[in-house]
Amino acid sequence: MTTGAEGKAAAPDIQTGITQNKSGPQVWLWTLDNGLRVAYERRAGPGFALDLRIPVGSAHDPAGFQGSAGVLEEWLFKGAGGRSARALQDAFDDLGVRRGGGVGPEATRFGVSGLNADLPGALALLADVLLRPDLPDAELAVLLDLARQDLEGLEDSPPDLLAVQARSVAFDGAAAAPFAGFAHPASGTPEGLAAITPASLREFLTRYGGSGSVLGLVADADPDAVHELMARTFAEWRTGRNDLVTARFLPGLRSHLPFEDGEQTHISLSSPGIAPLHPHWLHWQLAITALSGGSASRLFHAVREERGLAYSVSASPVVLGGQGFLSTYAGSTPARAPETLEVLLAELGRLPQGLTEAEFVRAKTGLTASVVFGAESLRARATSLTRDVAVFGRIRSVADLRGQLAALTLDDVNAFLEGYDPAGQATTVTLGPVAVEETAAAEVNHV
């Protein structure tokens, strides 16, 4: 049922030895017949964590059926494998496991963590949910209504509303066809929710399958037993669909969404970035760390420390449609927002001039530490195993990443930055009581 060769053969290549960890974690990567890739890291300790990433997210909602991925994920838990919704939840609780996951733009994740002895039981329940869901028609109306409530709740949460608006402005919806793309939240749209039926969701569920899916697992168990368990558990799972939704970025736009009673003006800048498989990926990560990685980073220093303009300011990398984007955010009271926007643009605008030696060293330390911290907890490591395989096509070991970071020089990063201009191509979306431009004009008149 499985193609095991890749696993054992690959292990020596990606074994690592972290300073404090004498033996170093051992990892295996297997591909099952239906395409499901399983990334396993053996680690001594009482617990396990698994993270299953299925490449079906809200961007895959069929145009006109926005909300499908979100509602489906809820529907799956309304009974499975002969258990009612309630009996299913009780069964998870009987194992004492913690569930996580959710629906993102490009994938739906199912996470479970608990004690090692309960891994087989937890996996069996998860397989029931994915392979043997009841999908009762009668429950769907309630789930659609809950999605509608969630959508209306967005209206009361300005930062979340801004995030949705920013994507809908910055990405060309038509390019995603036949998918709905990135312009709507996981909860959908009122029209999309109205169109969803039991039949449309059952059809949508056929996208779920091994193809493109990755299961990351950290546990303390014999690898052959894990391999056999996974093969047996997912033997009947379909292949499914693995489609990449096109994210076509629209640069240089500016838009304001009025929010009358808001206390703050929220500012979002979207800019192009570097794709995960591009040779400059780590250069870009390091530059973002210098821009926004800590309390001495450029944005934190210029916006918050030096000027006291905002409490919340950050820039982070986002991967959509296989490409990288830079997403910058700040929230300021309306009178300060024009200056905040000005400072954000100025900081993005001076990136092409490069980093100083001190900034470079600090960013490298920060990024190296975050690699280690990211692999430290079971759940974080399971998620990074999954992400590595889904986004980079392989497991990146901590030692490997540390080595690559150590090899990076200031000249490398500054040569990359010379050609990187996130300010020039930024699409700016604001949300608040007054458009940022108007406030700026009014202030100029006072002076």
Added chain:
Amino acid sequence: MSESIPATQLHVLPSGLTLLLEPDPAAQTVAAGYFVNTGARDETPAEMGASHFIEHLMFKGSEALSAAQLNERLDDLGGNANAFTSEEATVYHAAALPEYTPALLDTLTQLMRPALRQSDLESERGVILEEIAMYAEQPPVRVIDELRADYWGAHPLGQPVLGTVETVSALTRDALARNHRERYGANQVTLAVVGAFDSASVLAWAEAELGGWPVAAPLPTPQLPAPVHPGTVRVVHDPSLTRVQLALSMPGLPTTHPLREAAVVLADLIGGENGALYWALLDTGLADGADLAHLEYRDIGTFEGGFSCDPDRAQAVLDGFRTVLAGAADLITETAVRRASRKMAVGTLLRAETPHGRLFTLGMEHLAHGYPSPTSELVDRYTRVTADDVREVLRLCPINNITEFPPTVVALGPIETLR
């Protein structure tokens, strides 16, 4: 279910500062935190927000370091430093790779010796006012602030941790420096270190570096006004909102109570992810969120929860919430208690897997109980909870008797009335 746990060493330095060391050679990182036994409840009403303001100013540098230098040093550790202020504790913490242990301890200690410069104070006041504005836009936060004001009355636990625009605007350097001097004395401070480090060298460092920590006179024990918990239902009408946010509160048990874990289990049976509220209100689609938690303070506790729903459903959902509370006794079965307590025990065990995760539990438990509880003991406290324990909590805190002891309720949203 617990496994061999590294032993915790407790040292009280001559200054009175407590040092907790939990070395774990198998760990990949080291985490350290200063746990200061003071928070928003120690403030006078006029100085609301002082604890949180001080927390922000600590990051503005010491006599030896400017704010920018301190920030650079913190980032040099890997950028994992942060802090938080609660009602009863203020915590400064950071984690780093083991080779940075000396720098981690030195930098965190520089942070604890703030210069409190006037110029830094003004720019940071702006940051805090932005933080207040940010939360003022979040209905779930607004409704909790309103609820706590009603529930606690003049009791200091009713004061918002951030303070108000008025109090934060009025806090002077003198007032902040006095609060810092009085409330950051050695006897109020615990330094906890967890993970991959050598305890002998950290102890030697602490004896050399922290021995001169100023001692503060004990704070007078104020006569606390009794909490009001009036059992009222109040509506904060806000027509700009789309949905109703409701919060409610009832008396619970303090941190030090032997049945504290049983109270957490009771809250989970009612308002956890698989609790009765979920099946009554969310599974039916009446509300898109509903929960109940047990909150503990050093001498007092509450059961606090709430929901969000469509405006025209608010009364039906509140009635449904009350019905669940009234039926709480029927939820307490051996099976349900075992299920909930196992979930808590596993969660407690797995939270301790990283030094940073263990650091918080170790420090906060020590502040609450005065001794460092090992993870195994914390896990056992949950596995030992019986149905009789949970019934005893319900007897002590009759949250099911909604007629005689009605919850205090505040609803925020586009509605006029609620019963």
